[in-house]
Amino acid sequence: MTRPAVLHWQAPPHARPRVVARRTGRQAQGIAPGGPLDQCSAQTCNSLLQQDHQLPVLEWDMTELHLTCLQPCQVVIGGAPRQVLVQGQPALRYHTLSLQPGMSVTLGPACGGVVGYVAVRGGIGECGDRRLACLSAIAPLTRDYRRPPWHTWAAAWAPPAGTLRCLPGPEWGEQWRPFLKGPYQVSANRDRRGIRLTGVTIPPSLSCDIVSGPTVDGAVQMTPHGPIILHRDRGTIGGYARPWILIPTDLNIATQLPTNTPLTFTLL
Known part of the structure; x- marks a missing residue:
């Protein structure tokens, strides 16, 4: 009916x-x-x-x-x-x-x-x-x-302003630790598939030399053109390194960050 x-x-x-x-x-x-x-x-x-x-x-x-x-x-x-x-x-x-x-x-x-x-x-x-x-x-x-x-x-357990909390991803290694602090900025290039960040150049030798694998909401995919926070309508398979993954709460926070907001990541 x-x-x-x-x-x-x-x-x-x-x-x-x-x-x-x-x-x-x-x-x-x-x-x-x-x-x-x-x-x-x-x-x-x-x-x-x-x-x-x-x-x-x-x-x-x-x-x-x-x-x-x-x-x-x-x-x-x-x-x-x-x-x-x-x-x-x-x-x-x-x-x-x-x-x-x-x-x-x-x-x-x-x-x-x-x-x-x-x-x-x-x-x-x-x-x-x-x-x-x-x-x-x-x-x-x-x-x-x-x-x-x-x-x-939820302010009592919210992260400091401009910091997003994450867990190690499939390609995490100590070579990625210097990239956590960026600093990054939220770009205007964003949609339901992901949020592109600017501010840091990722060496192709780090981002591309992996076997394609499954993705999850909040995975930070390191492309040669900069990191992308994968979102709800992301592709289900990715071919770039995913050194860390946002915790679910902070993916919601990232969603509401206006363009040009500076941010860094911290590993839990």
Whole structure:
């Protein structure tokens, strides 16, 4: 049965809104797990709606996004910091918002991050013409839930600013230790497949002389043109050295680093 659309979105073309969900068990067929780039932010949005944290969410890039409610629904906005207006009035991120038909939600450009998320009670799916449908009929919440962004309440164990924590990768060796400190910068050359870094030249003798092998989310692949942090839609096989792999939390942090942010790595 086709479910009615609950939201209609409008955004600049380069915002690239898309519904994303994690898919597992298909890497052997050459399909990466995918899913939200900043998994912790997306999962927090779903958790605040008291539902499976792996349900699909709407993800978009740094620019503004406008939503119009078509059917009664409850949503949570998360991800990069930005202004949230409901019917022109300020509203909170990471807070359950109850919407009625005709209500508008304006999400301003990101300020201090990259990707944003919209989760809907019951999950969402695309139904064409920039409309989003609820995946399942589920009773609305009878109270509002709120929580600060995950990187706020996780500050006690967060790494120092500009430092990403990692574990040794398949090609780790002492020859790679000098490269941990970089310094690197986040380049504008980034997408769902990876984040390219600039600042350090990798000798081809170190990066290329290996047998191709499987990749994982957060692996730092050392190419002759600079390191690439492999992301959710990465290739499943790589032919460059992977001396270290970001821990999952810090891959989420890397996702939200704006272009030109300086960074280094530290081995745990």
